Amino acid sequence: MRHRRNPPPARAYEPPLPLTPRPAHAHTQHPPPPAPSAARRMRSPLLPERHGQRGRRGSTCAPGRRKRRPRRGASRSGAAPAGHRTRVSSSWFLPGGKEQERCPMAARGKVAAFNLPPLPTVGEIIKLFRLQAQKQLSQNFLLDLRLTDKIVRQAGKLKNAHVCEVGPGPGGITRSILNADVEQLLLVEKDPRFIPGLQMLSEAAPGKVRIVHGDILTFKMEKAFPKHLKKNWEDEPPNIHIIGNLPFSVSTPLIIKWLENVSKKNGPFIYGRTQMTLTFQKEVAERLTANTGGKQRSRLSIMSQHLCTVENRFVIPGQAFVPKPEVDVAVVHFTPLVQPKIQQPFELVEKVVRSAFQFRRKHCFRGIETLFPESERLKKTEELMMAADVDPTLRPFQLSMSHFRNLCNTYRKMCEEDPSLFAYNYREELKQKKRQHLPKSISQTEQTEEEN
Numbered sequence: 001m002r003h004r005r006n007p008p009p010a011r012a013y014e015p016p017l018p019l020t021p022r023p024a025h026a027h028t029q030h031p032p033p034p035a036p037s038a039a040r041r042m043r044s045p046l047l048p049e050r051h052g053q054r055g056r057r058g059s060t061c062a063p064g065r066r067k068r069r070p071r072r073g074a075s076r077s078g079a080a081p082a083g084h085r086t087r088v089s090s091s092w093f094l095p096g097g098k099e100q101e102r103c104p105m106a107a108r109g110k111v112a113a114f115n116l117p118p119l120p121t122v123g124e125i126i127k128l129f130r131l132q133a134q135k136q137l138s139q140n141f142l143l144d145l146r147l148t149d150k151i152v153r154q155a156g157k158l159k160n161a162h163v164c165e166v167g168p169g170p171g172g173i174t175r176s177i178l179n180a181d182v183e184q185l186l187l188v189e190k191d192p193r194f195i196p197g198l199q200m201l202s203e204a205a206p207g208k209v210r211i212v213h214g215d216i217l218t219f220k221m222e223k224a225f226p227k228h229l230k231k232n233w234e235d236e237p238p239n240i241h242i243i244g245n246l247p248f249s250v251s252t253p254l255i256i257k258w259l260e261n262v263s264k265k266n267g268p269f270i271y272g273r274t275q276m277t278l279t280f281q282k283e284v285a286e287r288l289t290a291n292t293g294g295k296q297r298s299r300l301s302i303m304s305q306h307l308c309t310v311e312n313r314f315v316i317p318g319q320a321f322v323p324k325p326e327v328d329v330a331v332v333h334f335t336p337l338v339q340p341k342i343q344q345p346f347e348l349v350e351k352v353v354r355s356a357f358q359f360r361r362k363h364c365f366r367g368i369e370t371l372f373p374e375s376e377r378l379k380k381t382e383e384l385m386m387a388a389d390v391d392p393t394l395r396p397f398q399l400s401m402s403h404f405r406n407l408c409n410t411y412r413k414m415c416e417e418d419p420s421l422f423a424y425n426y427r428e429e430l431k432q433k434k435r436q437h438l439p440k441s442i443s444q445t446e447q448t449e450e451e452n
């Protein structure tokens with residue numbers, strides 16, 4: 001869980017740029033909150049300024065006159081807190097929308113050719129719409145656009161790509177995605193307070209952005225992209241990417257759901273091997289990518305690595321976020337494998353892997369035996385370990401992918417021989433025993449060490 005520290009107080013804000021937040025035309029389930037009154041008085045930055053109208057910094061936008069370029073990397077308002085300088089495009093538009101100068105990063109070739117017109121910084125958007133981070137939604141924002149660019153670069157080339165960003169919030173990563181010259185960007189955001197700010201970005205990139213106010217855990221990804229983008233599973237991945245910096249409380253259940261989708265080739269994977277670039281708490285990222293014998297080797301390691309190539313790309317220190325979470329964050333990239341390493345149904349693999357890691361520090365047979373009802377536990381566990389050629393005294397984290405493959409294949413055969421076996425649930429048996437007030441058996445007194 002991310003924790004909020006010293007949330008900035010909501011206060012009236014006078015943005016340095018003229019802008020008029022407009023009501024979102026997003027697919028909202030609820031109307032967005034009213035824009036702050038200070039904002040209502042201002043004009044849109046996307047509209048040409050009136051003749052003679054001066055910005056707060058005294059810039060003139062008279063036709064044909066070139067606007068003064070701000071200092072490189074300087075926040076136009078100082079809105080970003082110290083240490084979180086926000087980089088914005090410095091391209092300027094003359095009346096009529098003619099571009100004068102380009103973003104300094106684009107000029108150095110670091111970001112693709114698309115340039116957003118002048119916009120308030122992410123920090124300014126946060127102040128303008130009073131987007132205080134909400135603890136219940138574990139919100140921590142990235143304001144440094146060099147970092148958001150770096151996250152987006154992990155997805156690979158995004159020119160003409162169709163991208164879904166999950167949890168765009170105030171839109172830092174969103175800007176970097178748009179700067180990468182994508183064809184279409186779908187934003188799925190749960191918190192309605194962010195919709196007007198996202199709508200502003202949408203207006204800055206006409207025709208490119210679609211905003212959905214909804215929950216990514218229930219959003220139907222199978223209809224999110226045009227059908228013509230579909231690729232065969234064996235082909236190269238489609239030009240579709242999922243990118244997101246979600247709260248940890250959402251990113252872990254979401255990746256488990258998406259791994260199941262990979263296994264079943266549904267959800268975002270009906271389009272083929274859609275790639276994902278997502279952030280996780282650093283320790284979760286280490287579990288996702290841990291090798292055999294590694295300290296962090298866990299259920300997540302097997303479930304992710306048997307279905308995807310998983311790469312832990314880089315760590316973002318907690319202090320890069322506003323407010324600062326108490327943990328560091330890592331960016332992880334997933335590409336679904338053409339052939340899963342364990343060719344068994346997701347539920348079966350999940351059950352075997354979960355059982356194996358039930359008692360992390362004990363010999364692996366201790367967890368594996370929970371696959372079988374008490375009456376035949378010892379015999380069946382021996383049978384499984386022998387047939388799968390797995391040393392029962394190995395610890396769960398010492399089991400390799402091929403050990404798990406053998407265990408799953410053998411367990412599948414045992415389930416085919418005894419169709420009631422797969423339905424057996426160790427935890428259910430424990431609960432029933434407790435309900436019946438049976439004398440404590442060893443299995444009842446022992447604490448399971450399953451990962452959460």
Ligand SMILES: C[S@@+](CC[C@H](N)C(=O)[O-])C[C@H]1O[C@@H](n2cnc3c(N)ncnc32)[C@H](O)[C@@H]1O
Nearest residue numbers: 139140141142167168169189190191215216245
């Ligand atoms: C950690 S913040 C990151 C915001 C932004 N991407 C950034 O990097 O600054 C997570 C964002 O995800 C949104 N969010 C949380 N749960 C969500 C869900 N289930 N579906 C969609 N968005 C969600 C939050 O409202 C918030 O905007």
